[in-house]
Amino acid sequence: MTTQHQPKTGANDNIASIRLSSVYLPLATPISDAKVLTGRQKPMTEIAILFAEIETEGGDKGLGFSYAKRAGGPGQFAHAREIAPALIGEDANDIARLWNKLIWAGASVGRSGLATQAIGAFDVALWDLKARRANLPLAKLLGAHRDSVKCYNTSGGFLHTPLDQLLMNASKSVEKGIGGIKLKVGQPDCAADIQRVETVRKHLGDGFALMVDANQQWDRPTAQRMCRILEQFNLIWIEEPLDAYDSEGHAALAAQFDTPIATGEMLTSVAEHWDLIRHRAADYLMPDGPRVGGITPFLTVATLADHAGLMIAPHFAMELHVHLAAAYPREPWVEHFEWLEPLFNERLEIKDGRMLVPTRPGIGVSLSGQVAGWTREQAEFGAKR
Known part of the structure; x- marks a missing residue:
């Protein structure tokens, strides 16, 4: 009988803190497609963005995001807030293992839909962190x-x-x-x-x-x-x-x-x-x-x-x-x-x-000063360095 062991790296790679932000981006003009004309939806006036900012013990950082249109933004943020503590202390290198850990943390609500969309913000942040640390575009x-x-x-x-x-x-x-x-x-x-x-x-x-x-x-x-x-x-x-x-x-x-x-x-x-x-x-x-x-x-x-x-x-x-x-x-x-x-x-x-394709490390984006004014809710986990 064999026993599976979790991969090990230095403590500096462990996730020290996470910040979640629920941001509502206003659209200049209400947007309508066929779903509006057929009466199934209302015109879209804003987009809900879920940002995840992850930092390791060694000071490496990653930025990820997910989004929802017309409905679902509060639900994504709530689910992300509930499962985020599962990442604290984990090795940021083990992205696939952490994805599985998060999907099982919320398995009772399924492995698709809002649950996976909430996980998406963490996953993108971890890949962004890995690429930034390697000094490579994603x-x-x-x-x-x-x-x-x-x-x-x-x-x-x-x-x-x-x-x-x-x-x-x-x-x-x-x-x-x-x-x-x-x-x-x-x-x-x-x-x-x-x-x-x-x-x-x-x-x-x-x-x-x-x-x-x-x-x-x-x-x-x-x-x-x-x-x-x-x-x-x-x-x-x-x-x-x-x-x-x-x-x-x-x-x-x-x-x-x-x-x-x-x-x-x-x-x-x-x-x-x-x-x-x-x-x-x-x-x-x-x-x-x-x-x-x-x-x-x-x-x-x-x-x-x-x-x-x-x-x-x-x-x-x-x-x-x-x-x-x-x-x-x-x-x-x-x-x-x-x-x-x-x-x-x-x-x-x-x-x-x-x-x-941007040549900047990671995804190659940083949050603008306008984001703070559109932020409705935040949650932080772990200890800031």
Whole structure:
């Protein structure tokens, strides 16, 4: 009989303190996609951010974050606050072991959803700490395949945006050097969707990268019709045409149409992504690092996706995903969303349709002075050095 022993390193690597912050980032304009137009949700006016700041006995620090839209912010903070003490005194190097410790600490509430999203902030902080200590950008620590990633803009194409403004937004994105534009579709009036896509395609030209996103608002017959009609516009992908958990329906669309199918952003576990992968339900898988539970599970999803020959296009949180996409073997896309920029002092650089991977250690971001004014609640654990 063998006994498993916990890996040992110096005491300086032990986690000495953790600070959690619940921050609410206001949005300049209420945001509406198809879920609002179909009455399922209200316009989004703010984003709840869960920050985790971790420091070791030796003084190494890491910053991580997760987020919630419309609802869930207080729940994420409450769960993180409850499980955070389990990390005090632990070796910060053992990231995978600590992820498992945290998921089992809250096992009664499951291994997906809010529970994993809360863990995501800790996991990202630990990877940031490890990369900073190595004096490497996160992408380099993971093993980068490239120093820039194709990027597309979503924030200018929401359904609350009038068509003339949408065209102006698209032009501004092109001028900034962004390589693709994504439009929201999924309105109750399908003809209005088609008109918007057709108008933007003419505006950008046939060769410019254009994507659409239905945000899960079509049923299977509508998705069949819309995918058939949208084939003519030479789209990079059609995103979330069906419910996020309809693997069989997405697989049927992926098999039938030339235009790639993209989905996965709403999933919150490796197991849920595996269901998409094994059904061949996506040509582009869209994992979200914070939602899936951090970098540790994201890397598992990426390995499974690569083995299946899939492309990836991580959802939201470009400050993190530019690093993770750079470490993916197949050429990915990263979603350009400037919404989170006020939280950080640093900015990502865009050039010739691509987002440059930061050369700063770790994720390469630090909290801006504005964050304090948006902070509603904090909790601290352990002893500050």
